[in-house]
Amino acid sequence: MKSNKKIIIAAIAILVVVGVGLWATGSLETTSTNLDGQEINLAAAASLKNAYDNDLIPMFEEKYPGVKVTPTYASSGDLQSQIENGLEADVFMSAANKQMDALADEGLIDNSTNVQFLENKVVLIVPKDSSSNISSFNDLKNVKGHIAIGDPESVPAGQYAKEALTNLGIWDDVKPKLSLGTDVTAVLNQVAQGSAECGIVYSTDAKSTDEVKVVCEAPEDALKTPVIYPVAVLKDSKDPDAAKAFVEFLQTKEAKDIFVKYGFTIHE
Structure with missing residues (x-):
């Protein structure tokens, strides 16, 4: 009887060691659910x-x-x-x-x-061949053309843009110049194609194309809400x-x- 117990205990120990080894090497699925066809x-x-x-x-x-x-x-x-x-x-x-x-x-x-x-980060962008003197968000007060941002009613990037411009005290100055995009990609395209003099997008969007260049990030004190x-x-x-x-x-x-x-x- 004692011998049988020793054999059973040894077998269990082997199974545990093998199971741990499979789990550590990734050979054992971490989920028992079959996802095939889902x-x-x-x-x-x-x-x-x-x-x-x-x-x-x-x-x-x-x-x-x-x-x-x-x-x-x-x-x-x-x-x-x-x-x-x-x-x-x-x-x-x-x-x-x-x-x-x-x-x-x-x-x-x-x-x-x-x-x-x-x-993510919120950044100010201009077309890659732009010769404008825009170097900061505050310079947007002097922009003559369109400023592209996402529609603040539905686009988070636009909501962040409005928050930054409001906290900087220039929202009322730039509002008449705004061209609202349906999403951040639309804003990026407006600037890349030159239909907007500048725009406010996420840092990741600006990095997705060489048709625009980043002027600066939104000042930390201008954006209270983390992205x-x-x-x-x-x-x-x-x-x-x-x-x-x-x-x-x-x-x-x-x-x-x-x-x-x-x-x-x-x-x-």
């Missing part, structure tokens, strides 16, 4: 498009070959409205807390998955296991390194 509808701020399309979605689909990720990009305010009106979304990543908080207050977010994830990108699973997700796996994947080192490559900072 789909993830991603609703993400327009400023995230390049990072997702070029790198992160292909990386995730390679890691989970049976899962398909379908992205929808727009301003965070537009995405909020679409989700409120029935957009089939599994994961939402906003360029500001305002839109995420609104959906959470309406009971549409799985709050256990809500993560304060990325940070935070939260991400969460929608409560009514049709494939919540895959959606949660996607949000967990975003928080791995390999995914964070991609965001950093595109100019984002990881929120700690």
Whole structure:
């Protein structure tokens, strides 16, 4: 009897050691759920498009070959409205807390998955061949042409721009010159194409093209609200296991390194 007990104990010990080894090497799946055939509808701020399309979605689909990720990009305010009106979304990543908080207050977010994830910077840009004398946000008072910003009613980048211009005491001066974009990509394009003399976008957007150049960052005392990108699973997700796996994947080192490559900072 004692001999049998020793054999059983030894067998259990071997299984534990093998299991730990598999887990450490990544040979053992971290989730017992089979995600094959599941789909993830991603609703993400327009400023995230390049990072997702070029790198992160292909990386995730390679890691989970049976899962398909379908992205929808727009301003965070537009995405909020679409989700409120029935957009089939599994994961939402906003360029500001305002839109995420609104959906959470309406009971549409799985709050256990809500993560304060990325940070960005707000910058002033001009066309790459611009000869203007703009060197600071305060110089916008003297601009003769159009100043492109996102629509503050729905675009977080526009809300940050309005906050900075208001805190600097120049909002009333620049308001008549504003050309409002439907999202930050539209603002970037206005400046790149020269239809606006300058514009206010995220640092990551300015880095995505060589058609514009950065004049300066928004002064710290002009922007009281940090530019935070939260991400969460929608409560009514049709494939919540895959959606949660996607949000967990975003928080791995390999995914964070991609965001950093595109100019984002990881929120700690």
